[in-house]
Amino acid sequence: VRKSQPAIVTIFGVTGDLTKRKLLPALFNLALDRHLPEQFLAIGVARRGDLETFRVDMREGIDQFSRRVPASQDSWNAFANKLDYLVGGFSDPTLYERLLVRIRQAEAEWGTKASRVFYMATPPEVFGTISDGLGAVGLGGDHDCDRIVVEKPFGTDLQSAKELQAQLLRTFQENQIYRIDHYLGKETVQNILALRFANTLFEPIWNRRYVDHVQITVAEAVGLEGRGGYYEGSGALRDMIQNHLLQILCLIGMEPPVSFDADEVRNKKAEVLRAVRRIALGEVRQYAVRGQYGATRETTGYRQEAGVQADSSVETYAALKLFIDNWRWQGVPFYLRTGKKLARRMSQVVISFRPVPHQAFPPDASEAFEENRLVIDIQPDERITMRFLAKEPGARMRLRAVNMEFCYDQAFSAPSREAYETLLQEVVEGNPTLFMRIDQQEAAWEIVAPILESWLGTPSTSFPNYAPESWGPEGADLLLAREGHRWFNNAVA
Numbered sequence: 477v478r479k480s481q482p483a484i485v486t487i488f489g490v491t492g493d494l495t496k497r498k499l500l501p502a503l504f505n506l507a508l509d510r511h512l513p514e515q516f517l518a519i520g521v522a523r524r525g526d527l528e529t530f531r532v533d534m535r536e537g538i539d540q541f542s543r544r545v546p547a548s549q550d551s552w553n554a555f556a557n558k559l560d561y562l563v564g565g566f567s568d569p570t571l572y573e574r575l576l577v578r579i580r581q582a583e584a585e586w587g588t589k590a591s592r593v594f595y596m597a598t599p600p601e602v603f604g605t606i607s608d609g610l611g612a613v614g615l616g617g618d619h620d621c622d623r624i625v626v627e628k629p630f631g632t633d634l635q636s637a638k639e640l641q642a643q644l645l646r647t648f649q650e651n652q653i654y655r656i657d658h659y660l661g662k663e664t665v666q667n668i669l670a671l672r673f674a675n676t677l678f679e680p681i682w683n684r685r686y687v688d689h690v691q692i693t694v695a696e697a698v699g700l701e702g703r704g705g706y707y708e709g710s711g712a713l714r715d716m717i718q719n720h721l722l723q724i725l726c727l728i729g730m731e732p733p734v735s736f737d738a739d740e741v742r743n744k745k746a747e748v749l750r751a752v753r754r755i756a757l758g759e760v761r762q763y764a765v766r767g768q769y770g771a772t773r774e775t776t777g778y779r780q781e782a783g784v785q786a787d788s789s790v791e792t793y794a795a796l797k798l799f800i801d802n803w804r805w806q807g808v809p810f811y812l813r814t815g816k817k818l819a820r821r822m823s824q825v826v827i828s829f830r831p832v833p834h835q836a837f838p839p840d841a842s843e844a845f846e847e848n849r850l851v852i853d854i855q856p857d858e859r860i861t862m863r864f865l866a867k868e869p870g871a872r873m874r875l876r877a878v879n880m881e882f883c884y885d886q887a888f889s890a891p892s893r894e895a896y897e898t899l900l901q902e903v904v905e906g907n908p909t910l911f912m913r914i915d916q917q918e919a920a921w922e923i924v925a926p927i928l929e930s931w932l933g934t935p936s937t938s939f940p941n942y943a944p945e946s947w948g949p950e951g952a953d954l955l956l957a958r959e960g961h962r963w964f965n966n967a968v969a
């Protein structure tokens with residue numbers, strides 16, 4: 477249990493899906509685990525509703541989505557007393573005046589200043605308006621206590637990210653801006669740092685001498701889930717690669733940090749993004765493949781989904797081949813892929829090592845030869861598997877690949893906390909290590925910019941080009957085949 481100063485979390489857009497499914501259940505679990513200060517207030521802000529409806533709605537959300545259900549009446553009552561509500565349009569200046577009064581009232585009751593978190597759980601178009609509204613009444617002006625949390629997407633390209641940043645900087649300083657990438661709150665993602673830097677075993681071989689290539693996959697089995705309108709303006713490259721997959725790439729590719737100080741870790745991650753070789757507009761085809769799922773007799777294709785154009789060229793699948801131009805990684809391909817309606821839900825990193833330099837075993841001993849692999853499963857499986865060759869029992873020397881496994885749920889009795897719990901706790905405590913700094917954000921946009929430009933500029937003539945429940949378009953296989961590689965759709969078998 478960590479002690480921290482009183483905290484007030486104001487959530488803008490509380491009538492939305494994110495608040496109900498993620499934010500309130502996370503705050504509730506933090507309260508149950510006593511990770512929130514005793515003096516705590518969550519203020520919901522939206523353009524409609526009232527406190528009573530908010531409480532009923534949030535109770536429902538917690539019962540449905542919290543990792544601990546059902547909530548006991550006592551624990552809920554204690555938490556519900558810490559909720560308040562304000563109604564108003566985000567461009568109405570009196571909303572911010574009322575918010576200021578409520579915050580001051582709580583601080584006066586507690587007799588001390590609180591850390592004040594302003595969470596943007598609204599569509600990105602109103603982030604700037606809210607930030608300006610806060611600034612107009614002086615909220616945001618305390619550089620130590622006031623923080624703004626911005627949901628993804630942070631811009632839709634480099635230019636719009638810069639514009640949003642300029643807007644936020646009118647009220648907040650960079651060190652007060654917490655850009656959420658919920659992947660960074662996942663235990664299995666944070667464990668990549670533990671694996672790499674708490675052990676002597678891996679670091680000596682974590683480089684171009686031993687690593688042949690790296691695959692990062694974030695595959696979704698689901699389709700749009702009613703978010704057609706949003707997805708049409710986004711696509712897989714912007715929705716997943718620009719943030720989640722590039723952040724994982726940073727954790728795999730970064731140099732050892734000197735300390736776990738926020739800026740030190742973020743500097744090391746930013747260096748990776750800076751070193752990623754930029755793709756020229758004319759070379760996009762060699763480095764990137766896009767896909768869109770079609771229909772089957774039983775399921776609708778992307779173009780038939782609600783809110784989607786009948787001739788949409790938005791990609792629901794993207795695969796990239798990237799290189800990191802530095803001493804550690806020169807020449808090692810990093811393959812990234814993500815997609816909707818794929819064969820199975822799977823977020824995974826595979827480090828594929830080089831083959832042995834000399835094959836001493838007779839050919840029939842090593843028929844089943846394969847390179848060593850380190851497989852990091854992020855979700856839904858949470859495990860790390862080392863795959864290596866062993867001698868098959870028997871009189872003759874025959875080799876077979878076997879797995880050595882570490883599973884989270886077997887090794888630790890405590891269940892993994894939700895990513896949003898970790899992230900919200902870090903915001904309340906003022907630790908920005910797990911949040912993207914603006915230079916990372918901009919570098920990530922720079923990396924995808926030529927691909928985005930090329931794909932937006934030339935609508936696909938081959939869409940739809942993959943079947944639901946498959947592993948994506950053929951072109952993605954060719955992307956790897958050209959380097960003599962193949963996707964590991966089942967890396968541990």
Ligand SMILES: NC(=O)c1ccc[n+]([C@@H]2O[C@H](COP(=O)([O-])OP(=O)(O)OC[C@H]3O[C@@H](n4cnc5c(N)ncnc54)[C@H](OP(=O)(O)O)[C@@H]3O)[C@@H](O)[C@H]2O)c1
Nearest residue numbers: 489490491492493494495522523597598599600627628629
């Ligand atoms: N949902 C997720 O799992 C998820 C995941 C990653 C990122 N995000 C990001 O998180 C943010 C919130 O997502 P969400 O799914 O909760 O969105 P949402 O369900 O569409 O609603 C967000 C909130 O914003 C309000 N709102 C919408 N348009 C508005 C406008 N023009 N002016 C004032 N208020 C407006 C809504 O009010 P009404 O209820 O009155 O319409 C609601 O309170 C978005 O930036 C999204 O990209 C969400």
